[in-house]
């Protein structure tokens with residue numbers, strides 16, 4: 001009896017304190033909901049049906065690469081992608097340019113060339129070896145209508161070695177593919193870590209020189225090609 005009434009008073013206390021505590025986060029949610037971006041609202045929608053209700057017009061399902069300031073559609077720039085697990089990029093590699101060595105932490109990329117010519121290099125994960133037992137590097141040469149794959153996390157770069165632009169499209173297997181810039185990010189580490197990482201190959205006093213020499217652009221002009229095409233290197 002005693003134990004029973006003690007238990008029920010404990011329960012009553014728990015309920016009294018639990019109820020307002022439970023109600024508070026819900027009220028906070030309701031208050032903050034209008035401030036959530038459309039992408040955030042789509043992400044917390046209960047069902048796919050709820051997502052369609054948040055995208056009421058047909059235009060919500062169109063992304064115009066010719067008008068958009070961002071050359072890629074991810075779930076932030078194109079909210080209709082929420083729930084699809086994909087994103088898309090349309091771009092142009094100018095004559096004699098190389099895309100920064102990069103990786104996508106959350107996405108595999110299917111890279112399709114639409115015009116021009118592009119040389120790609122891709123470094124897969126550790127343990128993928130060539131016939132000599134060295135790290136395998138996959139080189140491709142793409143013409144119009146050709147595609148290659150850059151698996152998620154692989155280092156890759158694209159070079160346009162010709163005197164005209166090369167247009168590409170790329171599908172990515174994440175709504176939020178992300179970009180890692182290999183050289184720039186490695187050299188953001190402290191000098192002692194870089195010295196230990198590169199061993200004797202970079203003298204301590206040269207680390208800053210290398211750091212400053214890494215171009216801060218998305219595409220790097222390729223000198224040899226510029227000479228071939230009679231173009232001037234543009235300095236940023």
Ligand SMILES: *[C@@H]1O[C@H](CO)[C@@H](O)[C@H](O)[C@H]1NC(C)=O
Pocket residue numbers: 092114115167
């Ligand atoms: C390449 O893309 C540019 C910009 O989107 C476009 O103006 C041009 O017509 C395209 N070139 C080819 C050959 O498709």
